[in-house]
Amino acid sequence: MVVVGEEITFGSLGPIVLDKLHDHGANANVFEANKGSNVYAIKIHHARSLIDEIPDTSFTAEVDLKFKGSRLCIPLDTCHVYQNERNKSQIALAFPMLSDHMILDTVLQDRMSYDLTFRQWIAQELVLAVLELHNSGWLHGDLQPRNIMVNKSTGDVKLIDFEWSLPIGHKGGSAETRGVEDWCAPELLQFGIRAHRSGSEVWALARMILQLLGVNGKEEFLRVKKIGVLEYAQKIGASQELYTIEPESSEFAQLFSMLHRGVITNPNDRCKLNEISQLMKFDRPIIKNEISIVQAGKRLNLKETTFSIQLTDTEGNTYRCRSGKTRKHEFNKGHELIEVDLKNMDKPEIIFSGIRSPLGEGYSITINDYTWSIEAIEVFT
């Protein structure tokens, strides 16, 4: 078994050390690995027996994906870790680490903690992500909230876990049912993988968006689940919508009647992905920066004879300011301005985002994950 601290050698990325366990899935562990300034998510499948001395890759499509897209998190590199003495091997896949992301499930479990503008953006991103995939001729195969990553500050979406992806129009003969029952369309529950088609993913997608932007969705889904999706469908008729969820905003009336057409039992009666997408023209949410300021331990002491001062920040940048003057400095790649005010020599101040603070060493500003601090101040007379 591959463990933390071990080094794995990929063909093009080279040797990579597993730094810590990040998460675990059903049949794989995901590790975090840092190399230079890159952070990778390394997915390592549990060991499988070699077949005629060759690793078994039959259970995952991820080793050889035929598509790519900006919202699809696909492997950067793949390799095998052999345990020859046990006649086994493990598949290792390196992905870009999606830092500052959460699974969509986190949002669905606590919907009201997230702004509507943020959730509607997630919904739109999700439709675009699935469109990217389907337009390349592929189905995800396991579209559900644990395989969708959401950027915590922007709401941008990436699909992960393409283990079961299938080409559209596949002739997969298996009647096996895969995935999480809650997100399986009726044809998948009834006929298994062989029935998996674009419409099956429209079902999962519509169901997720109904829950994301609707009122009392959870209760309604639970009610149908109790009866059983197939039984309920039989009762109401195959061309009826299985769920009717009320939208959180009246603006979504049209979108919701389309989404309801995505959860009709008969896949041939369902709406198409681009019909949903045409009704989503949401704007990117305004990102709220979380700002916190730590005051300096001691205000800088300036004398009549002070001519100028020089600040050095923790990144080693220096900023000069003349006595009796105010000066604006850019930091954080030019996005933010700090102002040093030396007009009143008894009371030197630093201003950020309208907040005046005493100027001194140790003053620091944190914006989301980024911190800017004053390390040292030199006084020139």
Ligand SMILES: Nc1ncnc2c1ncn2[C@@H]1O[C@H](COP(=O)(O)OP(=O)(O)O)[C@@H](O)[C@H]1O
């Ligand atoms: N690139 C990534 N960046 C960050 N977290 C990831 C990444 N890939 C997977 N994860 C996390 O690991 C979990 C399991 O990965 P996944 O590919 O879905 O494996 P499984 O097939 O076991 O479900 C995901 O639900 C997610 O929380």
Ligand SMILES: [Mg+2]
């Ligand atoms: Mg998964």
